[in-house]
Amino acid sequence: MSRWFKHLDFAAMALVAPSLLAVMVFVYGFIVWTMRVSFSQWKGLIPDYTWVGLKNYLELFSDPRFHVDIRNTVIFTVVFVGGSLVLGLLLAILLDQNLPGEDFFRNLFIFPMAISFIVTGVVWRWLMNPATGSRISGLNQLFDLLGLDFLINRWHTTPIWGIAAIALAAIWQMSGYTMALYLAGLRAISEELREAARVDGASEFQIYRYVVLPMLAPVTLSAVIILGHISLKVFDLIIAVAGKQLPLDVPAIYMWQITFDGYFFGRGAAIAILLLLVVSLLVIPYIRYTLTHKAEI
Amino acid sequence: MSPKRRRRSWFQARYLLYLPLLLMTVFYLIPMYVMLVTGFKAFAEVSLKTMWVLPRGIHIDNYVEAYHKLAPHLWNSLNMVVPAAIISSFIGSINGFILARWPFRGANVIFPLLLFGMFIPYQSILIPLVEFMRDIGLYGTLAGLILTHVIYGIPITTLMFHTYYTGVPKELVEAARMDGANVWKTYLYILLPISIPSFVVVLIWQFTAIWNDFLFAVVLTSPEHWPITVALNNMAGSQVIAWNVQMAGSLITALPTLLVYIFLGRYFLRGLLTGALKG
Numbered sequence: 001m002s003r004w005f006k007h008l009d010f011a012a013m014a015l016v017a018p019s020l021l022a023v024m025v026f027v028y029g030f031i032v033w034t035m036r037v038s039f040s041q042w043k044g045l046i047p048d049y050t051w052v053g054l055k056n057y058l059e060l061f062s063d064p065r066f067h068v069d070i071r072n073t074v075i076f077t078v079v080f081v082g083g084s085l086v087l088g089l090l091l092a093i094l095l096d097q098n099l100p101g102e103d104f105f106r107n108l109f110i111f112p113m114a115i116s117f118i119v120t121g122v123v124w125r126w127l128m129n130p131a132t133g134s135r136i137s138g139l140n141q142l143f144d145l146l147g148l149d150f151l152i153n154r155w156h157t158t159p160i161w162g163i164a165a166i167a168l169a170a171i172w173q174m175s176g177y178t179m180a181l182y183l184a185g186l187r188a189i190s191e192e193l194r195e196a197a198r199v200d201g202a203s204e205f206q207i208y209r210y211v212v213l214p215m216l217a218p219v220t221l222s223a224v225i226i227l228g229h230i231s232l233k234v235f236d237l238i239i240a241v242a243g244k245q246l247p248l249d250v251p252a253i254y255m256w257q258i259t260f261d262g263y264f265f266g267r268g269a270a271i272a273i274l275l276l277l278v279v280s281l282l283v284i285p286y287i288r289y290t291l292t293h294k295a296e297i
Numbered sequence: 298m299s300p301k302r303r304r305r306s307w308f309q310a311r312y313l314l315y316l317p318l319l320l321m322t323v324f325y326l327i328p329m330y331v332m333l334v335t336g337f338k339a340f341a342e343v344s345l346k347t348m349w350v351l352p353r354g355i356h357i358d359n360y361v362e363a364y365h366k367l368a369p370h371l372w373n374s375l376n377m378v379v380p381a382a383i384i385s386s387f388i389g390s391i392n393g394f395i396l397a398r399w400p401f402r403g404a405n406v407i408f409p410l411l412l413f414g415m416f417i418p419y420q421s422i423l424i425p426l427v428e429f430m431r432d433i434g435l436y437g438t439l440a441g442l443i444l445t446h447v448i449y450g451i452p453i454t455t456l457m458f459h460t461y462y463t464g465v466p467k468e469l470v471e472a473a474r475m476d477g478a479n480v481w482k483t484y485l486y487i488l489l490p491i492s493i494p495s496f497v498v499v500l501i502w503q504f505t506a507i508w509n510d511f512l513f514a515v516v517l518t519s520p521e522h523w524p525i526t527v528a529l530n531n532m533a534g535s536q537v538i539a540w541n542v543q544m545a546g547s548l549i550t551a552l553p554t555l556l557v558y559i560f561l562g563r564y565f566l567r568g569l570l571t572g573a574l575k576g
Binding site for chain 1: 311321325326328345349399401414416421422423424451455480481509512526529534540543544547551557558
């Protein structure tokens with residue numbers, strides 16, 4: 001550390017202080033406030049901070065709707081994170097071959113990132129029209145026209161697995177981002193390393209399997225955490241595709257609905273705190289790791 | 298992106314690689330195709346049955362109708378996103394500079410504390426936020442939404458500028474200090490003039506993120522102040538508005554951020570890689 005570090009610089013502190021204060025109040029203070037609400041019986045328009053302990057949490061754990069939420073979150077996370085990683089890696093490897101037109105493809109694969117989840121949701125809502133028979137439309141109709149009838153399905157109206165269809169739309173939006181992360185990772189691997197493996201007689205497949213992929217592990221870790229915490233928070237995409245439907249419910253929607261439509265603030269706060277806990281378990285070790293290793297977040 | 302390495306591809310029949318790439322191109326373009334094609338069809342032509350058929354002639358009726366419905370909200374979004382993006386970028390720039398190049402005791406504790414704020418599910422601060430906005434009389438207004446985006450934008454903008462200023466030589470800042478410049482002057486005369494590219498990156502990032510926000514907007518604004526994302530969602534949920542108008546509305550909603558991406562895409566990409574941690 002430079003010698004400046006030991007110096008107490010009040011002017012510098014004063015410049016950062018408003019931001020720090022804002023974050024302390026609006027992030028940490030509000031989280032504590034939400035925790036307090038989650039331990040209260042507040043239900044209705046008038047705030048009621050009467051202490052009820054863990055009652056709201058215990059009720060959630062025995063609430064069938066919350067069970068659906070957990071199941072949906074797990075399915076969504078596995079499909080979305082898994083799909084984005086596989087697709088992103090494949091696209092990155094393809095684009096790393098120095099093909100003419102690489103920039104065009106790269107820009108094309110990333111552009112959905114610039115669009116709102118609401119727009120994505122509204123368009124996919126019509127693409128994933130579940131009607132069959134004479135009213136067939138959307139992707140199902142396209143499959144029908146192409147003779148790919150076996151692909152015709154009920155999309156988000158499929159029982160239990162419907163949420164996976166929403167994950168497909170999320171993959172459309174976010175796989176380009178995963179690709180960009182992997183592509184940056186691939187470009188950081190020196191050509192000498194691959195050349196050395198080639199001299200040792202490794203096949204191209206072996207080079208990817210034993211040299212390139214292990215070196216991409218940190219990228220995969222970052223991607224899993226970033227995509228994972230997005231999928232835990234998924235909200236607007238589902239709302240735009242299907243509105244507030246019980247079979248496609250997730251914690252973020254339940255929280256929103258029970259709090260602002262149902263005025264059950266105690267339960268809404270409990271859902272929010274549980275969500276925060278799971279996200280923190282994922283994110284805090286990640287922040288610590290990246291800051292101590294001086295890596296770029 | 299790093300410079301392209303000139304190396305011979307290991308793949309003998311390289312053109313075969315275009316096959317999966319073109320297949321994926323179709324996957325990424327299908328939603329755009331439907332949005333555009335449907336938007337340009339005449340009302341009479343529009344049927345779910347002919348979703349994939351090209352329009353007979355170019356009609357803009359759908360766009361006119363969607364624009365009439367969304368115009369006030371389009372302006373709400375613009376009036377909100379421009380000040381919010383500019384203010385939060387400036388705040389991030391000052392924080393990033395000080396935390397990266399003018400550290401003081403405790404700065405290394407402050408940085409992770411700020412960073413955590415961009416990962417939290419906003420549900421965990423939503424109830425107090427609504428109460429707070431009610432108390433200060435900004436609930437339902439655009440000003441309240443701007444304030445919210447500025448505050449919750451602090452972590453991401455600080456991170457992005459921190460990354461950028463870490464790449465600025467220490468000597469530059471220390472020379473200014475030797476000459477007796479204080480922190481504000483150093484920022485204003487040394488750092489700010491060389492920060493234009495990173496301002497573009499952060500501004501674009503914030504513009505896109507705030508334009509696309511739905512959660513804060515739907516909770517904090519009243520219908521007349523809805524930004525366009527909330528208005529579009531409301532339009533899509535309505536049974537009376539035809540799906541062709543919804544498609545046109547989707548394009549209108551996506552257009553500002555798409556244009557930014559098309560014309561300033563490389564800055565968007567840089568933002569994506571320096572601090573794209575938020576969903």
